[in-house]
Amino acid sequence: MILTEEQKAILEGSKGEVMAKVMETVIRYGELFGAEKLVPVTSKYNHLVTSFGLKMMTPVFDLMQKLIDAGVVSEQKFSADPRPLDPNVPKNFLQNLIFNKFMYSKQDFYEDQLQKLGLMDKDAFSCACYLDEMGNKPEMGDVLSWAESSAVVYANSVLGARCNRNSGIIDIMGSIVGYVPAFGLVTDEGRKATWIVEVKTSKKPEAQLLGSAIGMKVMEDVPYVKGLDTWLGTELDDAACAYLKDFGAATASNGAVGLYHIDNLTPEAKAQGEALIAEGAKVYVIDDAELQRVYDNYPVIWKNPDAKPKLCFMGCPHMSLEQLKSWTDKVEAALKENGNKKVVIPTVFTAAPKVIEAFEKTEYAARLRATGVIVSYICPLMYMNNPLCGKMPVITSSNKLRTYTTARYYTDDEILVQITGGKK
């Protein structure tokens, strides 16, 4: 890799031994993927994937402490993924004990480390950090050192920023040195689509099901999606952005997609059109039958497949303000239709702390509370990742949550029927 004099000096120890190791990490990471140079990180803020004080992450806390002790911190402040604990979310005595005394016993310690490393503020915890309320929204063309698969794919695709699917720890190291290696999605060539996806469904496809199908097919490649503008329009309004947020999270977790282009909608597709498609791109046609095939092939891993759900999680990734409002309307209407006053399955909608704050200022908040739905800033994935919750029959319309946990996937409409007691 060709380094500038400044980068060479850092690597040779001009800013201390720990900073030299950070630079070595970033360089070797880039060399592995053929990067020939480092490029400056240009976003105002960074985003870290690690927000959870899991005891198993002690080696990470030790590494973070080395950085803090050496004064090697970033000039960029950062947001981080959602907190793993929220007292508002239902849990039994044993779960409470295991969460607080065993699994997340390092939570306070780690949040203190994050403060020292440059956390934006005490509420800067959300996987959807790019929402307006959270204040970490990169500009078109910004180079990022982010991790969190759903945030990276959103920033690349919907905002036109440039970021690889970095791992946790690499995210903060790129930010500390102020450079990331120029490879993959940071380069023009790496942003070319090697798949053409033709959406030919008879109705608007479920965002998380479509994303899942595409993710499992193209894996880490870049898809150029045609036909979706029929259903989403050609403007990135709140509804389209919320759809793409959920769609992207499914492509990234069910596969390893870091960037997608939507014909006539996402910024690079609008500017460059089919010039973004690489020569020899493969074609994947998605119709109603293909979506059904994907849905039918999800494994049901509950011990009793017919068990009555004990919990419903919505909002992985975190819901937007627009989604909280529209779901309030939908839950109210469905409850009325089904002759119920409150949801019949304990239900948690998750959103960023500052989105919840904004939601609380609207008349929707009291209405949603009246339906029995709980709004929380928790990370449902982290809540679910333990043997106790793993045995619980939990339902969700998040394909990310389905992938990483035992939660069972249903479409939004199916979830609505179940939580409001319809179709008995």
Place this chain on the structure above:
Amino acid sequence: MKAFNGRVVAPGCVTAEAVVSHGGLNTLASFQKALQFGDKKATCGDQNNPDLYNKELAGKALCLPQTIGSTTGGLVLYCACAMGRQPACMLFSQPIDSLAGAGVILADVWLEGDNVAMPVIDSLGEEFLSYVKDGMKITIKDGGIVEVE
């Protein structure tokens, strides 16, 4: 016995028994439960991976196309190495992905000691993944040569 040639991502020579994932390995889903709950054998917890679910990963020659899923993947691998619960080696049929690559580099730069080592070879080709089966004996030799018998 058949030999395959790949790129050395992390050096080292080792012999171990193969466990094979034909689909992408979801690192978080595979390792989290084992690391969190003290399972020294690192039993795979990914119920969406029929090839590996409930199989031991620590000390095995883990053969796979790439890793997929959460961007915690690299730090999970780093933790597995730091805790001595890593596979004996990782053998990728495709070029290594950015998450696994990060984990390997982090472990190599920031961890010290023999028990944290994990040789990694990538770009072994599709034929490698078609040929290798669970329980086969894998030997990594210098220069990215992987013998399967």
